[in-house]
Amino acid sequence: MQPIRHAVKKMAALALAASAALAAQAQDVTLVSIQSMTGPAAFAGAVFQKAVQLAVEEANAKGGIHGSKISVVERDNAGDKGQAINLTNQAIDRDRALMVIGPTTTADSLAVAPVFNEKRTPFIGFAGSDAILKAGPWTLKFRQGTDVDGPVLARYVLEKTPVRKVALVFDRTNEALIEFKNVFRDAFKAGGGTVVAEEAVVSSDTNFLPLATKLKSMDVDAVYLTSYAEQSANIVQQLRKAGLPEKVRILGSLAIVSPKFLSAAGKAAEGVIAISDYVPGMDRPLNKAFDAAYQARYKTEPDSYAATGYSLAQVVLATLREAGPNPTREKVRDAYMRVRNVPVVVGSGTWTHAERRPHYGALVLTVKDGQFAIAP
Template identity: 65%
Template sequence: MQIFRNPVRALAACALIAGAATAAHAQDIPVVSIQSVTGPVGFAGAGYQKGIRLAIEEANARGGVHGRKINLIERDDGSDKGQAINLANQAIDRDRALMVLGPSATTTGVTVAPIFNDKKTVSLSFATSEAIFKPGPWMMKLQQSPATMSPRSAQYVLEKTPIRKVALVFDRTNEGLIEYKTYFRDPFKAGGGTIVAEEAVVGSDSNFMPLATKLKGMDLDAVYISTYGEQAANIILQLRQAGMPEKVRYIGSIAMVTQKFLTMTGAASEGSIAVSDYVAGIDRPLNKAFEANFKKRWGDAPDNWAASAYSLALVGLAAIEAAGPNPTREAVREAFHKIRDVPIVVGSGLWNHKDRIPDYGAVILTVKDGKFALAP
């Protein structure tokens, strides 16, 4: 160890060391991921975090962006709006994030949107509702809106199944889930379908027997359920327990497409229909590499949440790269509006948007032999 006996020289040396450390750290690009790893949205947030981390690790292994590594800072908001607010401010003010990936849900995304807009920091969110755009131009989103996704479900049901009489059950506390219901209902009715009932629940509900008894007495072909997967599973199980005929099928939004939903419902969900933007096994090079690398990294196959997160990270990285070798928050925002045809593993395989509204295709899935598969 070198010992400096001259205090002036010692201070100068310390300054040089500190400056070198700061310069080295400055080479990293800070990106904060705020996800609901725990709490009610943990079924999605945990997968989101894994998908994002894999994409960032792969980018850093290739040398980063313009030779600079991404410093990924991970946060868990616990599916709580208050915590999401705290973490949003922390990401902007303390972590100095160039971009924030997340939050995981429409509810938390809409809550923190004014913060990102006021402090002029891009948030690339998993929110589905376009309500996230209302505070201003700094809010972006990866996932397609219910207005894009749900009509595909309605079209499939009308063209490919005999289902014509449907009851709707939806979470009235979640704007995205309300929109999924609405954008299924309207084209379904316009195409000749009948909405027999429209029933609201809240995200904390668990006793659905009164609702199940009510619906069992109706002449139905299907029940459309726009809630998170675990709650949808509870509704289906209690409908069966109440005596809902086995011929009645279940239709859901992307929120229903979870392994926990399949595990909880078992045979009761066989034949269910859901819209999604991902299914494993698509014959594209990027998809094959993603699925192999995800399984190697995490020990299991990716679900649609992990695939969405991996795709979100790819879009975020594309915007940072397009912002140049010394990107600023403003440059990233401007670059985001210009990027097109970003390779992703969901939908058609290419991410595009118009005025921040994404449209990249979707798939219709059905539950077959206890697994989600492409619908015939």
């Protein structure tokens, strides 16, 4: 009888331990991150994912949120809107995500926003355009609107340089990049500048010699680019090879601020002026810690995309803390509405929002000796 009793007690103990493990697992906070980890926007999506993972690892190492560990389920929509919608439904219905991070692009965010709002699940993506808010109250934002960056760059150019006449080159296939162009254009004109031309490209274009020849013939002081980093680098190189004078400055939206732009453009990048929300080496405690941690984790220096992903994760973590123990999707959405003044590594170092419209400031950068630095 004694051996039987002992076996029963052992089985009961094992069952109790298993039950406790399941209970602990059930308390984990599940997030789903839908990013363009492959495809045309992978240069941003894959980096966003790494930075989010770093922030979550740091939070879990400190005990998680209200004693619960955070689990991030990674999904790749490869820049495809249809796949983004499919993954959204899976995240909501199968993964039972408390909150979803992503998608990477404005176009994908606009495609999935109605699904999240219909199914009453909060998501916070990387889109800058306020157009995503129109889908409903379950659409949350991290990035500030395009109306913040453009005026800062326009004001700097008009006040600090002799540039008064510009030609605009923009990717017409991306809503956010079109908005960047429009906001800069309007602010530049309002400040007394002249827009000589607006030239559209598409993301798949690689031959810009006809465009370069056209721009070379125009009376302009600068060319403003709002296309992604590697394409912008290609445009800059072809502009210079076509004979665009060095006195004609190159200006850029935050889309070009990436090590890939610097490496692809080479010497042609020198002197470029661009707007951004991050530059490595800023003398702030959180920035120093992030720069070191990212370098140690991924063996490469963080760029603006890494800083954006890490900062978005800080807002998500602050939201989960505000939601309290045993959060629901509705509690998370309501908590986001209350969250203010979150420390981040972008812009001024503090993220806040008013009715889901964030603000954290911007930096004007220039390329000097092959590196982005804060403009004088």
